[in-house]
Amino acid sequence: MAAGKRSLITAAVTVVCAVTVLAAPGTAFASPSPTPSPAASAPATPAPGASRAPQPSKDLEEVRQRLEKLYHEAAVATDAYNAAEEQSKQQSAQIVALAKKIVEGQRRLDQLKDRAGAAARAQYRTGGLPPEAQLVLSDDPQQFLDGTGRLLQGQRATKGMLGEMARTQEDLKQYAADASERWRQLEANRKAKEAAKQKITQQISAAEKLESQLEAKEKARLAELERQAALKAQTAWLDTGILKDVRAASSGQGKQAVAFATAQIGKPYEWGAEGPKTFDCSGLTSQAWAHAGRPIPRTSQEQWRQLRHVDVKDMRPGDLIIYFGDASHVGMYVGDGAIVHAPRPGRTVTLAGAGTMPILGVVRPDA
Known part of the structure; x- marks a missing residue:
């Protein structure tokens, strides 16, 4: 039993905890390879010394969309990973707590058993005679009567002790059942994280x-297409007049969160990272608000689910803007229609237009 208890605590304490949420845009796509030109539009054999024709914009646009889709799917998977990781952390803590309760309950049960054994031995020493016989055989009836009073008190105490033993045993059974269920959930989350x-x-x-x-030229052109797509989305968002009523000043904690987040600009994106050298999108926002003294959920989906929703027109610096219908990306509003966020692999923490991605809604950590 002792070995089982030790192994339970050891296993509980060594549960690995890590990782977080990724982010990026997404849409559907075509083949990444260049579309060959029709035979009639070019000679069958290139002229000697002819340079390679530039990549058609249409094909690069398809590449851009395909990259967005791949990174968005990675972001969704990262949120699933981080959700499982957060649950694993909670379950690990619960297992440790249950293991401590089991150890303490067993210790208490052992003490009660020792007391019950002592009571049984005391009864044996009296010969198990009924009180009437003990009174007849007693040399000092008054001493016997005094002892009888103490005996009745002892009987009541013993009855209470036996009841406590039964309750302790039931508690131990429940703790063991709960621990077993937590281990089952932990294993399910481990598999979900791995997938x-x-x-x-x-x-x-x-x-x-x-x-x-x-x-190299194609990469430069692709970067320009990404910039143009972002500018087009931001311009369309601003043209709705969405910011005309956005005037709210940030709270004290909001200012601290913004200061922390903007201080990370230039640091690389890394999925699952919470700093200090690298971040993913929700790693940046959760750490910024933790630095401001307001712990918030780790993943963008849980930030969307648990934090107070506010209307876009009421948002203020420090609020979090959640993106895409699946809440797979998050950025922090810093004012003037801009966010600070960790975009995706290969990029760094940066400022961007708040409307460059599809907005799901806005949440406020310090509501």
Whole structure:
């Protein structure tokens, strides 16, 4: 039993905890390879010394969309990974607490058993005679009567002790059952994390492979297409007049959160990272608010689910803007229509237009 208790505590304490949420845009796509020109539009054999034709914009736009889709799917998988990780942390803590209760309960039960044994031995020493016989055989009836009073008190105490033993045993059974269930959930989350990790790795590897196939001029053109797409989305968002009523000043904690987040600008994105050298999107926002003295959920989906929702027109610096219908990305509003966020693998923490991605809604940590 002692060995089992030690192994339970050891296993509980050594549960691994890590990782977080990724982010990026997403849409559907076509083949990353260039579309060949029709045979009639070019000679069958290139002229000697002819340079390679530039990548058609249409094909690069498809590449841009494909990259967005791959990184978005990686972001979704990362949120699943981080959700499982957060649950694992909670379950690990619960298992440790249950293990301590089991150890303490067993210690208490052993003490009660020792007391019960002492009571049984005392009864044996009296010969087990009924009180009437003991009175007849007693040389000092008054002493016997005094002893009888103490005996009745002892009987009541023994009855209470036996009841406490029964309750302690039931508690131990329940603790063991709860611990077993937590272990089952922990194993399910371990499998979910592993599956999500594989999905993240696959999507990021596919995106990196796609980008590696581009030449330097194509990469430059792709970057320009991304900039143009972001500018177009931001302009369309601003043209709605969405910011005309956004005037709210940040709170004291909001200012601290913004100061922390903007101080991280230039640091690399890394999925699952919470700083201090690298961040993912929700790692940045959760650490910023923790630095401001307001702990918030670790993942963008839980930030969306648990924090107070506010209207866009009421948002203020420090509020979090949640993106995409699946809440797979988050940035912190810093004012003037801008956010600070950790975009995706290969990028760094940066400022961006708040409307460059589809907005799901706004949440306020210090509501």
